[in-house]
Amino acid sequence: MSKPQVLICGTIVHAHDELKNDLGAVAEVLQLDSADRQAFYKDCAEGGRYSNITAIYRHNDSASSIGVFDADLIAHLPASLKSICHNGAGYDQIDVAAAKQRGIHVSHTPSAVDDATADVAMFLVLSSLRQFYRAERNAREGKWKSGLKPAHDPETKVLGIIGMGGIGSALARRAEAFDMKILYHNRNRNPNAQPSWEYVSSQAELLRRADVVSLNLPLNPQTEKSFGREQFGQMKDGAILVNTARGGVVDEEELIKALESGKLSSAGLDVYPAEPKIDSRLVAMEQCILLPHMGTETCETQKKMEVQVFGSIKAVLETGKPTFLVKEHRE
Known part of the structure; x- marks a missing residue:
């Protein structure tokens, strides 16, 4: 047969x-x-x-x-x-x-994909808080600490995770090792979430409280450009956005406006709407940490x-x- x-x-x-x-x-x-x-x-x-x-x-x-x-x-x-x-x-x-x-x-x-993608997200969280991109470029250009200002510790900062599936959960475990407080928003409470992770039924409340927001949701017709002007307006002044999900879930024009205005102090991005193209305005921003979709790039x-x-x-x-x-x- x-x-x-x-x-x-x-x-x-x-x-x-x-x-x-x-x-x-x-x-x-x-x-x-x-x-x-x-x-x-x-x-x-x-x-x-x-x-x-x-x-x-x-x-x-x-x-x-x-x-x-x-x-x-x-x-x-x-x-x-x-x-x-x-x-x-x-x-x-x-x-x-x-x-x-x-x-x-x-x-x-x-x-x-959970662990590898969460590693990338955690790297972007730390790099965005500590502004390691600027520091590394200084070191490579022989400028030492010239122009660098003190950044921020992750300890006690609030990490808001939108989409607490496998990747979001893996990120939460990593962030807790840095003494970050975890909030998460899902359609429903995750029954496997750790007791220390606070479920927030309102995305607006999560955005209001979080110092760093990580997007961990799929791209589909319901989520495309679902993170835009309204959502950036609800975030803390000087907050940070990390995206390892899909570039299309973010309204990129509104993201750029939020960065240019200082509403966001930084963004850590691994994904973009028109990959492999990255908007030149993002490339020019020193406060952005940009990776070329490295989420699962491990053997x-x-x-x-x-x-x-x-x-x-x-x-x-x-x-x-x-x-x-x-x-x-x-x-």
Whole structure:
């Protein structure tokens, strides 16, 4: 009896042994090599090379050849497909509603990214409070402490986390080690939150009380540009914004205005609305700490993510449904 077919849409960088010996033991693994989107559609059509695939392993790097998984692409996927198993916690490159309408499950890798992304967020929190970017540049330019003013300790500062999922929880644990007070805002109270983390049902109250605000929420139609003029106006004067979620959840024009006016003393950013482009006005601001989307750029985390996707695909083959379904497909 032939094995079910699985299509790899993206590059496997670390988990080659697991791909061959684990997933390869239960599935025939095909590698995406369609030249472009139209060629991919042809390969997915009846009688095409991918017409019998059961699951897709998807990584964002496949967008360079076939584009994002929008409604049009999903409409061309073969009838045999049961699941798109995405490598990444964020899945804004997939039209999950279109997939759901076709009966195709979508999964992602939430827990695998938690620690690495929280490390980046904590780095941005500390760097923003202490203004380490300016200090490092001084050191490299031979200026020592010229022009540097005393910054701020993290101890006793209030960290407000918007989105207390896995990443937010990992960040809270790290911040507590620096004696920061933790507030968090979610749609609902997190039942796994530590007793010392204060749940705030009103986002406006969190913004009013927090010295540093960290965004840890997904990008979707409801959250796009949800953090803008009103939210910046509710923050403390001189507060700090940290974003390791998605650039699109912030109204970038309003962020720049808040920084230029001094409403925000600093911002620590790992994500941007038009990646890989970073607005030149942000680049010119000495008070901003900017990273090029480094959240999961570690060998260990990337391997965890790859292996987690393989596990979701195996679940599809065994039960018809992947593990780690996106929230829209759990509702």
